[in-house]
Amino acid sequence: MSLSLQSGGAASRALAPPSTARAIADQGNQMTTRPITTGTSVLGMKYRGGVMLAADTLVSYGSLAKYKNARRLLSINSRTLIGAGGEYSDLQSIADLLRGNALNDRCTADSLYEEDNNEECAGEVWSYLRAVMYQRRNRMNPLWNDVVVAGFRQNPDGTTTDSPFLGVVDKIGTAYEDDVLATGFGAYIALPLMREKYRPDMEEGEARALLEDCLRILFYRDCRALNRVQIAKVTMDGGVLVSEPYELDTYWDFKGFVTNKGEMGTDGGW
C-alpha cells in the first residue's frame, strides 16, 4: 500500500522548503490553491443495522451547475463506502487510490473464499485516508475534500463487527468520528436537525426520510445544491448499496418563502 498520491516528481520528495516551492512552481508543477469543480454537502448517519450516506449529484463549476449526474457516493470494497464534497477530481483520485488498494488486497488475499475476508474495514480506510490527507497538506498541496467514510468496525481477526463506523477526514487531515456527520453547508443547516432527531435504534426508513428531508432543506438554502440525490448504505448482511440518483419533491409555497419579511416591498429576510 503506497501513499502514491503525489502531484509530481519534484514535489513528491521530502518536505519542500519555501525556496524550493517557488522553484517547483516555476517549473510548472502547481500546488492546489483553490477547488474548481466542486460538490457540496455529504450527510452521514448511523441507524439500526447500518450506516447511511446521502448527497446530491451536482458538481458545480463556480456558480455554474455543470454536472448534474455526478456520483459523489462511492463504494470502496464490499464493506466500505465513501462520500465527499469539495474538488471532484480529487475525489476521483482518492477513489482510484482506495479502490486500487482494495484490488490489491483481493489479489493478494490468502484465500479466494469470501468468508476469509481481508478487505479493509471502514476504520482502516478512514485512518489511512487521514494519513494521505495529512501528508498532502504537509506538502502544501492538499486534496481539497471532506471525505466521509462509512462502514463497520473490524475485529482483530478481520471479521466485521456489528458496530457501525462513521468518520470524516478533511483536507488538512483532521479526522473524527461520530454518530451523525455532515460536511460543507450541511454542517450548518442539516447537522442540527440530524442531531435533534437521531436515535441509535432508528429504522432504515426513518433514517432515510430524515436524510431526504435534510437534502431537501439544503436544496432550499444552499446555492450549490440540487434536488437530484443519491442515498447509500452499508449493512452487516447486505454489504454496500448505492442507489441510483432520483429527484426529491420540493415545495415552494411556504409562507416563509413567499411573504415579504421587510415592510419595504422587498424580501428583507430569509
Added chain:
Amino acid sequence: MRSAWLLPPLTLLATAWSSSSSSSSSSFDPYLLDGGLVTAVAGRDYALIASDTRLTDGGYGIRSRDHLGGRIWSAVSSSGCIVDGYDDDDDNERAIARRRDFVPPPVLVGSAGCSADCESLRRRVRLELDALLSSSSTSSSSSSYYYNRHPGGGGGGVRSVANLLQQVLYGRRSFPYYSFCVVAGLDRARRGLGRGRGRGGGGGEEGAAYVYDAIGSYERVAVACAGTGRELLQPILDRSFSPPSRPFRGGRSPPNSPRRRDGTKTTTQEEEEAAEAAAATGDDFDEVDDVGGGGGRVSARATTTTTADVPASRQRAGVAGGLVSPVRTTVDCPWEDAVNVIARAYASVAEREISVGDEVVICVILTNDAARSKGRVSVGGGDGDEDEDEDDDDDDDFGGAVPKLTFARPTIADPDPPPLPNVRPYCNKSHDA
C-alpha cells in the same frame, strides 16, 4: 522560564509557505485551530490530565462533542492504558505480556490546537517510544531507561517522555505541529526519606506535570493548562491550587491542604504552617529546618514554598542528584479535590470561551499507595462510556507500582456541581448574603 513566547499568527506562517504563483486572495492554510483545552496537575501521590471534548470547525461550528482521540493519549501505546477510543494497534496478548514483565506507570499527554497536528503528533511520539522500547529487549532492562524494574515503580519514565516530546516538537520547527501540550505522569519523588512525607510519597513516587508550547519549549510545573481558553483557566488554577500568600495566613490553615479524615492536621500541614509562621516573622530559615535530613528536607520544603522563600544560597542538590527547582512542582490537595476544582474551572471557562464545552474528561493516575490508602478506587469509566479497562486485576501479580487510572466525567452542564470539601474561598465574606 515561562512559556510566554507566542507563535506568529497563522496567516504569517501560512504565507511563508505559499508558492509564489498564488495570489494573496486565497492561499491554502495548513492549520485550523479547532479547539481543545487540556490541563495537567501533579499531586503528591497522583498525576492528573483533563480535557474538554469539543471539536470545532475553527469558527462557530461544533464538529464533535465527543472528541478525545488526539486530545488525551497515552504516550506508550502498549502500557495497558488505553485512553482513546481507537487504540486498536494494541494486540491484547502483547499488552498482557508486557505487563507481566514491566509495569510502567502510564504517561498521559494532552494536546490541543490543530487536531490534525495533534493526531499526527500522537502517532509520531508513540512511534518513537515503540521503536525505543522494542529496541531494548524485555529481558535486560538495564539499557532501557524507560522501563524500570524497581519495586517502587517507574523511574524516569515521565521525564523521558517529556524530553522526547520536546525533541519531536522542535524537530518540526520550520513547520510546527500546532499542538500545545501537557504531560502528566508519576515520577520518582525527589523528597528524601525523612520528614516531609505527609500523606504521599510512601512509595517514593510523586506526580509530575509539564507544559509545552507548540515548538517544544517546556517546563515542569505543578499545574498548567494549554489550548484555547488557557488565559481564562490558568489564573483560576493558579489560585485554586496555591497556598495563600502571607496576608491570608493569619492562623488559618491554607486551603487545599490535606487533612486526615478525622479532621486533624497531617504532619506536613503542621510543618507548612510552622514554615509560614517562621517565614512571616522573618525567622532564620535554618531554625525551622531540622539538622538531620540534609538535602531531603530541603527538597520537601521546596515543593511547598514559593521561589521567594528559598534563597539561592539554600538550594542544594536534591536526592536525585540535580538541583531542586524552587518552583512548586506538586500541589498539596488530594486528587478528589483536584478533580472537583478542575471540573468547576472548566465549567467557568466554558461560559466564556466558545471553543470549550460539552464534556470534561479527567484522568487520574494514582500511585499504589494512594490507591490503597483510600480503601476504594473507582476503576473504569465513570459513566460507562469508555470501555477502556485498567489493569486492576494485575495489582497482586506484580511487586511494582500499578497505578490506577480513574476516569471522572462530570458533564459541564451539571447545574449543581458538588461542593468543594477542603477548599475555602479567600473572600468568603463577599459571598455571604
